[in-house]
Amino acid sequence: MTDFSDRVDRIAISGIREVFEAAGGDAINLGIGQPDFPTPEHVRGAAVDAIESGATDGYTSNAGIDGLCEAISEKHARDNAFDVGPDQVIATAGGSEALHLAMEAHVSAGEEVIFPDPGFVAYDALTHLAGGVPNPIELREDLTMSPAAVEEAITDDTAAFVVNSPANPTGAVQSEEDMREFARIADEHDVLCIADEVYEHIVFDGNHYSPMDFAESDNVVVVNACSKAYSMTGWRLGWVAGSDRRIDRMLRVHQYVQACASAPAQYAAEAALSGPQDRVHEMVDAFEERRDVLLDGLADAGLDTPTPQGAFYAMPEAPDGWVDECLDRGVVVVPGEAFGDGGDGYARISYAAGIEDLKDALEIMNDAASAVR
Ligand code: PLP
Known part of the structure; x- marks a missing residue:
């Protein structure tokens, strides 16, 4: 008899969780996959x-x-x-x-x-x-x-x-x-x-x-x-x-x-x-505005990013060491490998965060990109 099923032994705790746990309390969290709006x-x-x-x-x-x-x-x-x-x-x-x-x-x-x-x-x-x-x-x-x-x-x-x-x-x-x-x-x-x-x-x-x-x-x-x-x-x-x-x-x-x-x-x-669907539309408009701010900022930082057309994530190409450098400087982004081998060399950024936080984070992400180049 084994202690645990082989099915469960094949799965691990998600890499996203590890990033959260490594981040300090006042880090800007662009790692989280949930809207920052209240439930209507x-x-x-x-x-x-x-x-x-x-x-x-x-x-x-x-x-x-x-x-x-x-x-x-x-x-x-x-x-x-x-x-x-x-x-x-x-x-x-x-x-x-x-x-x-x-x-x-x-x-x-x-x-x-x-x-x-x-x-x-x-x-x-x-x-x-x-x-x-x-x-x-x-x-x-x-x-x-x-x-x-x-x-x-x-x-x-x-x-x-x-x-x-x-x-x-x-x-x-x-x-x-x-x-x-x-x-x-x-x-x-x-x-x-x-x-x-x-x-x-x-x-x-x-x-x-x-x-x-x-x-x-x-x-x-x-x-x-x-x-x-x-x-x-x-x-x-x-x-x-x-x-x-x-x-x-x-x-x-x-x-x-x-x-x-x-x-x-x-x-x-x-x-x-x-019920009424207007809150959904307002949220989508806000996400779109943030996406555009994020894409401009990532372009300024020299990070190639396929234009995301939905959800609230962007996936720029991430130079070696960039994700850790962001984390050290107080911005949480998730390494692409957390989503499979195909994510290697990318990072996931969630822009379900306030626009001011996003702008502050972009400055830090830009500095982090310069530091690892
Ligand atoms: N499918 C995708 C693509 C997701 O990103 C998520 C959550 O992040 C889910 C399913 C699960 O959603 P729920 O929070 O409703 O369980």
Whole structure:
């Protein structure tokens, strides 16, 4: 008998956490992946009302309260070019649990999962936890994922590929044409596409498209969350959407690992999804302004940065020693390797920080770049 499962022994604590722990208390933190805005008042109010009325005292149904499942279904009808019924969604503990359900339900031991490298840290870890084999693929120069590269990486053992747009850690947004291709690949190769759309609303140039907009089969499941769009990372509320048979399998997992998403968070999410959306637009405008300030500052520092078109991250090329130099001088950025081997030589900067902090940080990042050259 071994002390620990080999699945868990294959995963480690995220490199992002290590950076936080190394940073001093008054460092400017551009390492954190969460909006710096408060959760909208009407959303908080909905949770308070639900708590005070006693509606949140018990378990909810496994998939979620009716009002939330309907609000998710209506959200997709409003914002996307696909329809999912209220019974084709599961409310989860954030996008993280939604990704976990998608992997657990679809990946068998030894099967491969293709995902972007650099990519969100959970893809590799959740593949291992499902007993699968990670197949990270290199990105194009503009840091988007090439459908041709995904198609080439598919083997008889591939269970799934992950498409993340807008992407963490790159801020890259996949084009409509790419999304059509991902849908075709999922259809033709009979492989599942896990579409991670948690940054869906944070797009500056162009529009957000989903592979589910174009797929003819049911080989796409969509992962989404209130975390980023409504500044609700602490509420832990996301969802997964898919066909009846896929929801049935994912619900089996959810029922035993979670029972149901937190009831107060479900009421809050219903209000977020079905209420006014103006706060989302205000936040996106603020992120766009910060992105432009950041890109100008990084250009002044001589750091090449593919223009991020969404989310709130930029990924400049980082000279050797630059990340540590920034950290020593009081600015936290995350080394690209934390997101996979493909991130080597890059750093991730989150601009979910106040514009004044961003400007101060840019001066320091500029000095740090001069110091290591
Ligand atoms: N997917 C991506 C690409 C993310 O960046 C994150 C969080 O940073 C998640 C999923 C998980 O989101 P949540 O906080 O809702 O669990």
